[in-house]
Amino acid sequence: MKNIYRKIIETPLGEMYACAVDGGICLLEFTDGKNLDKKFKSLTKVLNAEIVEGDHHHFNQLEEELKEYFEGKREKFEIPLFTTGTEFQTKVWGLLTEIPFGEMRTYKQQSEFLGNVKAIRAVGTANGINKIAILIPCHRVIGSNGELVGYAGGIWRKQKLLELEKAILF
Numbered sequence: 001m002k003n004i005y006r007k008i009i010e011t012p013l014g015e016m017y018a019c020a021v022d023g024g025i026c027l028l029e030f031t032d033g034k035n036l037d038k039k040f041k042s043l044t045k046v047l048n049a050e051i052v053e054g055d056h057h058h059f060n061q062l063e064e065e066l067k068e069y070f071e072g073k074r075e076k077f078e079i080p081l082f083t084t085g086t087e088f089q090t091k092v093w094g095l096l097t098e099i100p101f102g103e104m105r106t107y108k109q110q111s112e113f114l115g116n117v118k119a120i121r122a123v124g125t126a127n128g129i130n131k132i133a134i135l136i137p138c139h140r141v142i143g144s145n146g147e148l149v150g151y152a153g154g155i156w157r158k159q160k161l162l163e164l165e166k167a168i169l170f
Helices: 036-047 057-070 087-097 107-114 117-128 155-169
Strands: 002-011 014-021 024-030 049-053
Touching (some): 002 024, 002 057, 036 049, 087 107, 107 117
Antiparallel strands (some): 002 014, 014 024
């Protein structure tokens, strides 16, 4: 059986679990986030692998890029990502990475970009099960009324991430 390596990383917004396989980072979540057990179980099942505590060569790059991001010195991540999801979920996550740094989009706008305005709920669901916070920036998606909604790491963190990005731009 293969291994998924897990490590706790410190950030200014709290500790995060990072998981890596040779293909890249496959999970980055705040340790107090919602549905962590489900996300870990999903990873082990899909990858037919076991989560083990330990170091992986991707963690050094991840920690460096996150440090630069929080210091306002990085707008785009270069670390390889290894996503596990359906074709639709993968499209939604890919679209998230195209939202420019410091900008926000609504779930409706995201579904329009996908070419299916009726897919708002499906887009929201895919955002919600994104396992790679910050690097796949689901924090940049807001409700149509401008409200900050749905962030597994907590709405206060979503607010802080958006404020950080705005402060860097202006």
